[in-house]
Amino acid sequence: MITMDYCKPRTVDEALSSFGDDSVYIAGGTDLGVLLAEMLISPVGMIDLCAIDDMKGISRSDEGLTIGACTLISDIAAADDIPDCLSLGAAAIGSPQIRNMATIGGNICNASPCGDTLTPLMVLDAEFELKGAGGRRALAAGDFFRGPKKTALEPGEILTAVRIPAASLEGSITGFRMTGKRNGQVISQVNMAVWAVIIDGKIENIRISAGSVAPVPLRLIRCEKMLQGKTAAEIMKDAFMKNLAAAAEVEITPISDVRAGEDYRRSVSGALLVDIVTDLVSEGVKDED
Ligand SMILES: Cc1cc2nc3c(=O)[nH]c(=O)nc-3n(C[C@H](O)[C@H](O)[C@H](O)COP(=O)(O)OP(=O)(O)OC[C@H]3O[C@@H](n4cnc5c(N)ncnc54)[C@H](O)[C@@H]3O)c2cc1C
Incomplete structure (x- = not known):
């Protein structure tokens, strides 16, 4: 049996300060759960990001679209005010049960070459907002993926949101x-x-x-x-x-x-x-x- 500490912070800063050696972040757990069940990882601490309200939801402004990293894949699949390629990519993921648990942030950070929201985010010129111990930074989708299951995330860094610029939304x-x-x-x-x-x-x-x-x-x-x-x-x-x-x-x-x-x-x-x-x-x- 695996034993570990589990916490469910309410803010990004709380999550960052909870992160230690051998901790993992979990969102929907649909990728991480497979690794845990097969005992391919044995973290000491698990930090659940799903109670962080600032990391949820889809909003529009003059600058474009912001999607919180913990927004459910099912919400993205059902949204009618986002580009078709992204809602279709989200709708292609798993089953209704998986889509109701899985998050867009998990799909991105899992960095599987077959992740179904990744190609839409690439063509939409999406930018990923990251927050870590060293502060905030933004990275283009094209610079984030480094290999199968490899990303540009620094240890402990959190993907907080996905931004799609207005230039990718209008007239396309x-x-x-x-x-x-x-x-x-x-x-x-x-x-x-x-x-x-x-x-x-x-x-x-x-x-x-x-x-x-x-x-x-x-x-x-x-x-x-x-x-x-x-x-x-x-x-x-x-x-x-x-x-x-x-x-x-x-x-x-x-x-x-x-x-x-x-x-x-x-x-x-x-x-x-x-x-x-x-x-x-x-x-x-x-x-x-
Ligand atoms: C039966 C089944 C079918 C599936 N079908 C598909 C499919 O058709 N297409 C597809 O693309 N995927 C599929 N998946 C994979 C999975 O459902 C998706 O990749 C999903 O979006 C992962 O999201 P999650 O919230 O569950 O991630 P989790 O499992 O919680 O996390 C995945 C990884 O990302 C990290 N992470 C999560 N959120 C953050 C964050 N905000 N900041 C930093 N790190 C973070 C975690 O530490 C972990 O390493 C399937 C999985 C299953 C079990």
Whole structure:
């Protein structure tokens, strides 16, 4: 049997001061609980972040959107005032039971390459607000993920909130797709998010991120460059789409594992990108009519 100290602070500062050697933070516990059950970790202290009200909820201001790190995945999936790619990514996580316990902060800090909110946050240019013994700092999503289950968090540091800048919210459309071995309660073999600004039928700006295809969620910069400045008519040509899919397949660095083979991940990445781009371009052109 494992014995440990457990505390449930009400403020971030209280949580920080409770953190000691061999402590862990817990939010929904849906990742941490697996490690504990399998005795892969044996912390001496567990600090539950879920009673910290300042770390919960979704709010909007002129600067953009702020999502507290302890906001439930189910609340993000159900929110209608956040970009589609993020609510769809959240809705793709686990089952209703998992989504009702899991938090966005846990999904981020767990840093699994297949985490379903990570690619949406990458394309939304999200910034993570961190607080530790040394004070507050903010880090871009792209600088936070350092490898499978590895992040830029310093020991004891807490992710307090996720910020999505207003520039990522206004006048843009987004999409998210994933593939898994079945439709529900399944970890992504590949997931992909796209953010785009389409004006007069032309892609003015685009960001693409693929997950479960590299040690960290990847930006597909080469594919973005292929699409940037292109018109819907140019994009919708078969030859262009074939080249786009081929570019996605070589831009990623997947491995084979229990969920999918490397070759499958490559070909499905190309197909997902073509699907999302087709949807967004059609939607972007329709919105302008
Ligand atoms: C059956 C099942 C199905 C699942 N399906 C999916 C899926 O389809 N897609 C997917 O992406 N994930 C899936 N997961 C994984 C998991 O549910 C998510 O990653 C979830 O978002 C984790 O959130 P949590 O609050 O439960 O994190 P926890 O388990 O509480 O914490 C995870 C890690 O993050 C750290 N942490 C948590 N919050 C903070 C914070 N604010 N600051 C600093 N560190 C923090 C913890 O110390 C721990 O190391 C599944 C898990 C299970 C058990």
